[in-house]
Amino acid sequence: MALNRLDLNLLHVFDTIYREGSLTRAARALHLTQPAVSHSLSRLRDHFDDLLFTRQGNQMVPTPLARRFLESMRPGLTQIQGAVNQFHAFDPATQRKTYSLGLRDILESTFLPRLMKRLEAYPELEIVSQRVARRDMETQLAAGKLDFAVDVLLPVSNQTSHELLRRDRLVVLAREDHPLTEAALDMEGYLSAKHVLVSSRTEGPGIEDFELSRLGVQRNIRLRCQHYYAACRVVEETDLLLTMPEAYARIIAERANIRIMDPPADLPSIDVHLYWHKAYEREPALIWFREQLKAIS
Template structure:
């Protein structure tokens, strides 16, 4: 018989009758009526094709099959109970757990060093994977448990995905040391006189800065479109191209390069970054702990 055809609750009944040796006492221990317990025993007898217990006066004596089963059944029930109980406890100092966080590369340099430092101090057995998540699959990945949580910009997801604000950033301009635009200060006209690098995972379309320029009736020339800010910063260091990028990543990516980080000479919306998780793990102690840790490190 395949295990999928078994009602595992019936083995709780088997254990109770074996322990108590009596139908009435077993029913009382499980908070069941005697007819309900007798019915459950009947189902188990039919499934296993064995009487399981035979009446000897007021006692229920186990058959050889029951005596053979009771050890593994008790061990399995105890293991299951311990696993369920452990699932409701989480001690970061002693629990071994792996987390997968959907995290875009632009945020890794900001989030991972402080987070790994905190895990090393408070949760040395925690393993962390930062993975790139397709925004189109983010909700299904969170629902399936392929991701424990994700950090990204504001996304249009269902109410099953919970979110809270984590970071706020602004756009800045990166230019090489000695760039002509630095001589007179970077204003809007100077910004538009020069060609630009645009970093985007999309093949077409502009960035937030292009939307704001369009509202002003202005347009910039994009000479290079690439996928990674790291590569774009290196291009800027060896050219007169300008790069517009999030400030926190710009400060992390450029210290080793001969580049300057300058204020963007026109207003754009702030870049709000959110922490996402699925409602299924809302009360999971381990997930709650990691969310609280991220908010403590970056939410202030």
């Protein structure tokens, strides 16, 4: 396995296959043909005397040796790439680039329309939005499988940078002809109604329930569901109330018979943060994209 017998360009191919989990996607990211990527992988397999990646369904899954090698190799590769990038400016108008962005469904609806509108002048740029479990976010950022993630404030290590993008207040939604929409919503009316709670968890309170608990009151949760769009559809057809972030509520209210009301108490705001890994923060293409995300927030 002498280094002088290994083409260092193959390390970039290896890293890209690992990040993309697919020879087709790796070829697209590298601007190569799939046969060229397959040939590079064959050379790597010969060099290491290991399969490195095995196909499982439509994914190329790294072998234990490949995982160990990546852990050792990536810091050096990132440092080399960073040194090279300092001397090459990024031109979004002419260069091809695929950005991977971790977004939950509610944030897709508020971020993606404005982002794609802003990127209309850059036809060579491609955006891949994906839902990532919060427990996996830092791992995905460190592995380069995600360029950025947008989410609420989360506990992260000192290897992950983050910046506040915006604060979103909570509002209450009810169907247009709901009896509680006839006047300003007070606490008595809020507590007399039944509620929808949107959460990926099967139990436990929502952020608004912590504030209600501090006030010594508790609301009646009739339905727990996973997606705000489904919850809004339920609200439109029933007497249930939904407490949710205002930015997405405004989008829904434009297309549904739903009224937006102020909550009967000062509820905590939702702080939305942008996350990225420090190892990649000096790459010109990522610096540029980070500024675009901040501009639309």
